[in-house]
Amino acid sequence: MTLDALVSLADLTLGVFPDFSWLSSLVETATGWVGLAIIFVYxxxxxxxxxxxxxxxxxxxxxxxxxxxxxxxxxxxxxxAGKSAGSVFAFHIGRETKESGYFERFLARLPVDVMGWSERKAVEIAQNWGFAGLAAALCVPGFPDTLSIYAFAVLEDDYLKFAAATFVGSCGRLIVTLVGIEAIAAVI
Structure with missing residues (x-):
């Protein structure tokens, strides 16, 4: 997989939500020091x-x-750093949502026990692996970050550890992606 293939994958994913496709294009053409700000915001x-x-x-x-x-x-x-900051924002939203009880009441009305299943799985990961589990989950390329971030946000309450885990996981994910791209490019 080349970087062009990665760009195509992003276009396909963001294509489902056409309102945000301009942001993908902005990242793909980001240059100079302003480009770093674009990467942070994205x-x-x-x-x-x-x-x-x-x-x-x-x-x-x-x-x-x-x-x-x-x-x-x-x-x-x-x-x-950008993803860590965004994760802390999501963490705060998750904490507020949990405290309000609105989300739990909504999920309780569903015919499937979504809250019970997701909470059991997230609790299991959190208990077994803690913040290292969050970091490891975020290292998986292509896996939606938001799911892991919000699941841990509901269970944990340490902003600093959460930020550190998301930073490590986000950087790890990009490193794993680069290693994978380089390995595939070497074979091709």
Missing amino acids: SFLIAFALPGVSEIVLAAPLDLGLSRGARLALIILVSG
Whole structure:
């Protein structure tokens, strides 16, 4: 899989929600230091609201006068910081939602015990793996971050540990993606 294939995957994912396709295009053409701000904002938004693939930031053609490795490291760190900040925002929303009880009442009316199943699974992951489990879940390329973020937001209450776990997981995800792309490119 090349970066072009990754861009196509992001376009396909964001194509389901055409209102946000312009943002994917903006990331794909982000250059210069302003491009880093675009990557931060995109990563922030994808953590709690946007559908799509967060890995698209790796395709940003930033022209910063840096080596390829330094450019990718900077993209990873800025994206990780943006996603961590967005995750903390989602964490706050999740905490407020849990305290209001509205979401739980809505889910309780469904014919399937969504709340019970998701809470059991999230509690199981949280109990077995804690914040390391959140970080590991976020390292899986292509898996929707928002699901893991909101599940942990309802269960946990430590903002700092949550932010650290989402930063590590977000950076790990981009590194795993890069390693995968490089491995496939070497075979092709």
